[in-house]
Amino acid sequence: MHSTTRRMLVFVGISTIVGVALLLAAYRFTIGPRGAVAAFPSLAQAVSTLSPDASSQCVRCHQDKGPGIVQQYYDSKHAGRGVQCLDCHAPVSGQQALTEQHYQVAIVASPTPNNCIRCHKDEVNQFAESRHSARAWFAVNGSQGFSQDDLKKYHLLDSAGKPLNSGKPNAVANLIGPDASAASCQVCHGIGRKNADGSFGDCTKCHLRHSFSVAQSRQPETCAQCHLGPDHPQSEIYNESAHGAYYLANKDKFNLDAPAGTLTVKDFPAPTCATCHMSAFGSVKGTHDVGQRLKWNLAPAIATVRPEGEQGRQNMTDVCLNCHTQDFINKQMNGAEKVIALTNDTVNKGQAIVDDLKRLGLLPDTPFGSSIDFTMFELWHHEGRRARFGAVMGGADYVNWHGIYEQKKTLIELQADAAELKRNH
Ligand code: HEC
Ligand code: HEC
Ligand code: HEC
Ligand code: HEC
Ligand code: HEC
Numbered sequence: 001m002h003s004t005t006r007r008m009l010v011f012v013g014i015s016t017i018v019g020v021a022l023l024l025a026a027y028r029f030t031i032g033p034r035g036a037v038a039a040f041p042s043l044a045q046a047v048s049t050l051s052p053d054a055s056s057q058c059v060r061c062h063q064d065k066g067p068g069i070v071q072q073y074y075d076s077k078h079a080g081r082g083v084q085c086l087d088c089h090a091p092v093s094g095q096q097a098l099t100e101q102h103y104q105v106a107i108v109a110s111p112t113p114n115n116c117i118r119c120h121k122d123e124v125n126q127f128a129e130s131r132h133s134a135r136a137w138f139a140v141n142g143s144q145g146f147s148q149d150d151l152k153k154y155h156l157l158d159s160a161g162k163p164l165n166s167g168k169p170n171a172v173a174n175l176i177g178p179d180a181s182a183a184s185c186q187v188c189h190g191i192g193r194k195n196a197d198g199s200f201g202d203c204t205k206c207h208l209r210h211s212f213s214v215a216q217s218r219q220p221e222t223c224a225q226c227h228l229g230p231d232h233p234q235s236e237i238y239n240e241s242a243h244g245a246y247y248l249a250n251k252d253k254f255n256l257d258a259p260a261g262t263l264t265v266k267d268f269p270a271p272t273c274a275t276c277h278m279s280a281f282g283s284v285k286g287t288h289d290v291g292q293r294l295k296w297n298l299a300p301a302i303a304t305v306r307p308e309g310e311q312g313r314q315n316m317t318d319v320c321l322n323c324h325t326q327d328f329i330n331k332q333m334n335g336a337e338k339v340i341a342l343t344n345d346t347v348n349k350g351q352a353i354v355d356d357l358k359r360l361g362l363l364p365d366t367p368f369g370s371s372i373d374f375t376m377f378e379l380w381h382h383e384g385r386r387a388r389f390g391a392v393m394g395g396a397d398y399v400n401w402h403g404i405y406e407q408k409k410t411l412i413e414l415q416a417d418a419a420e421l422k423r424n425h
C-alpha cells in the first residue's frame, strides 16, 4: 500500500476511535447513567464558585479540615436547595448557652430542633409530642434537669401531678453506673437528649448528618441502631417477617428517595418500619409522632391500652389497608392480642411470687440485690416484650422460642428459687 494512503487510514482510524470515545464520554456524563450525578458540580467545582460570605468560608476551610462533612453536605437536598452551613449553625434566640465564637463568626456547634423549626415546623412539633423526645431522656435519667413546665409539656406527670416513677433515674442505669450508661443508655436515649437551649431531641439520630436524607431514614437499618437486642428486637423481628423478607429481597426495586408526601405502594410494595410508623403513605398522613399509630403500651411489665388507643389502631389499620383487606388485618391483630394477654398473665404470676417473698422479708430492698430480681426482670423486660413485639409485627420465632417458651421456663425457675428461699429461711 502507498505510504500516504496508509497514513490516511491510520489517521481515519485514530479519529474514529477518539470520536467514538468522546461521544461515549459525553453520553456517560450527560444523558447516560451517570448523567444525574454529573448534573451536580464536583466538590472542587462547587467550592471554586463560592461567594465571600461566611457560609462559603465554612465550606472552604472545612473542605480541608474534615472533607467528609462538606462532601455529605453537597450530597444533601439542603445543598441543592441553597440551605447553607449558617442556616443551621447560626444561633437563634435562646441559644446563648450554645453559642461560641469560631473564626470570628458566632456559631452553634450542636444545632438542636430549634435550628430546624424555622423551615420544618410540623416535623419538629410532632417529634416533640412523641416519646422519641423528652420522654426517652427521662426514661433513663428521671426528672433531673427537667423543669415543672417541661414535665407538663412532655406528659411526664402522673394523674396526681407527680413525676412518673417518682422522677427517679432508672434502676438499671444506676446498676451499671454513669460510665457504662454514657456509652449505652444515653446513646440510644440521646434521641431525646436535653439541649442547653431548653429543647429536647436530636434529629440526626435518624437523619444522619450531613446528608439529612429521607431515603436513609426510611430504611430499617436506621431504626435498627436502637430497636434491636434482647429487650426490644423489633429489627430482628422485622427481618424474619414476610415484610422484611420482601424488602430485603427486593430493596433495589423500592423508590426510597420519593419525596415525602407522595409515597404509595408503587414506591414501596412492602412496608419498612417507617412506612407503618411514620410515613405519609397513600392517603394516610405522615407523622413524626411515632405513638400516633399505636394502640398498646407494649414496653411496660403489664401491657395496657393507651388512652387514645382505638384511634391509634385505626391509624395503623389505615396503613395496612393499602395492601391487605380488613378481615385479614383483623385476624392478624386479634391473634396478636391473645399473645399479649398470655404474656401479661405470666408476668402477673411471677409478680405474685416476688410480692410474696417481699412480704415475708426474704428479698433485699436494693433493686437488683438478689438473683430473683434479675429473673423477674427478664420475665417481662426481655421475654414478655419479645413475644408481644413478635406477635404484632409478624415474627413467629420471637413469639415462641424467644418469648412464650422462655417465659414458661423462667416462671418454673422463679417458683423453684422462691421455694428454696423459703426452705432455707
Ligand atoms: C479557617 C478554618 C475554619 C473556618 C473558616 C471555619 N471552621 Fe469550623 N472548624 C475548623 C477546625 C480546624 C475545627 C476543629 C477544631 C476546632 O474545634 O477549632 C472546626 C470545628 C467546627 C465545629 C465543631 C466545633 C465544636 O466545638 O465541636 C463546627 C460545628 C464548625 N467548625 C462549623 C463551622 C461553621 C458553621 C463555619 C462557618 C461559619 C466554620 N466552621 C468555619 C476550621 C474552620
Ligand atoms: C441542615 C442543618 C445543617 C447544615 C446545613 C449544616 N450542619 Fe453541621 N451540623 C448540623 C447538626 C444537627 C449537627 C450535629 C449536632 C450534634 O449532634 O451535636 C452538625 C454538626 C456539625 C459539626 C460537628 C460534628 C462533626 O460531625 O464533626 C461540624 C464541624 C459541622 N456540623 C460543620 C458544618 C459545615 C461546615 C456545614 C456547611 C458545609 C454544615 N455543618 C451544614 C446541622 C447542619
Ligand atoms: C433554611 C431552611 C432550612 C433549615 C434551617 C433546615 N432545613 Fe431541612 N430542608 C430545607 C429544604 C428547602 C429542604 C428540601 C425540601 C424539598 O426539596 O422538598 C429540606 C429537606 C430536609 C429533609 C428531607 C431530605 C430528603 O432527602 O428529602 C430533611 C430530613 C431535613 N430537611 C432535615 C432538617 C433538619 C434535621 C434540620 C435542622 C438540623 C433542617 N433540616 C434545617 C430547608 C431547611
Ligand atoms: C437513637 C435511637 C433510636 C432510633 C434511631 C429510633 N428509635 Fe424509636 N425509640 C427509641 C427509644 C429510646 C424509644 C423509647 C422512648 C420511651 O418510651 O421512653 C423509642 C420508641 C419508639 C416507638 C414507641 C413510641 C411510643 O409511643 O411508645 C416507636 C413506634 C419507635 N420508636 C419507632 C421507631 C422507628 C420507626 C424508627 C426509625 C425510623 C426509630 N424508632 C428510630 C430510640 C430510637
Ligand atoms: C440499643 C439502644 C438502647 C440502649 C443501649 C438502651 N435502650 Fe432503653 N430503650 C430503647 C428502645 C428502642 C426502647 C423502646 C422500646 C419499645 O417501646 O418497644 C427503650 C425503652 C426503654 C424504657 C421504657 C421507656 C418508657 O418511657 O416507658 C426504659 C425505662 C429504658 N429504655 C431504659 C434504659 C436504660 C436505663 C438503659 C441503660 C441501662 C437503656 N434503656 C439502654 C433503646 C435502648
Ligand code: HEC
Pocket (backbone or CB within 6 Å): 113, 116, 120, 123, 124, 127, 132, 191, 201, 202, 203, 204, 205, 206, 207, 214, 217, 218, 259, 260, 261, 263, 274, 278, 279, 280, 286, 288
Ligand atoms: C425516628 C426517626 C426520625 C427522627 C428522630 C426524625 N425524623 Fe424526620 N423523617 C423520618 C422519616 C422516616 C421520614 C420520611 C417520612 C416519609 O416517608 O413520609 C422523615 C422525613 C423528614 C422530613 C421530610 C419531610 C418532607 O415533607 O419532605 C423532614 C423535613 C424531617 N424529617 C425533619 C426532621 C426533623 C427536623 C427532626 C427533628 C426534630 C426529625 N426529622 C427527626 C424519621 C425521623
Ligand code: HEC
Pocket (backbone or CB within 6 Å): 220, 223, 224, 227, 234, 235, 236, 238, 243, 271, 272, 273, 274, 276, 277, 293, 294, 295, 296, 297, 298, 299, 313, 316, 392, 393
Ligand atoms: C407492618 C407494619 C409494621 C412494620 C413494618 C413495623 N411495625 Fe412496629 N408495630 C406495628 C404494629 C401493628 C405494632 C403494635 C401497635 C399497637 O400498639 O397496637 C407495632 C409496635 C411497635 C413498637 C412497640 C411500641 C410499644 O408499645 O412499646 C415499636 C417500638 C415498633 N413497633 C418499632 C418498629 C421498628 C423499629 C420496626 C422496623 C424494624 C417496625 N416497628 C416495623 C407495625 C409495624
Ligand code: HEC
Pocket (backbone or CB within 6 Å): 242, 243, 246, 265, 268, 269, 270, 271, 275, 276, 316, 317, 319, 320, 321, 322, 323, 324, 329, 332, 333, 394
Ligand atoms: C405496602 C404494602 C403492605 C403494607 C402497608 C402492609 N403489608 Fe403486610 N404484606 C405485604 C406483602 C408484600 C407481604 C408478603 C406477601 C404476602 O404474604 O402476602 C405481606 C405479608 C403480610 C403477612 C404475612 C402473610 C402470610 O401469609 O404469611 C401478614 C400477617 C401481614 N402482611 C400483615 C400486615 C399488617 C397487620 C399490616 C399493617 C400493620 C401490613 N401487613 C401492612 C405488604 C404490605
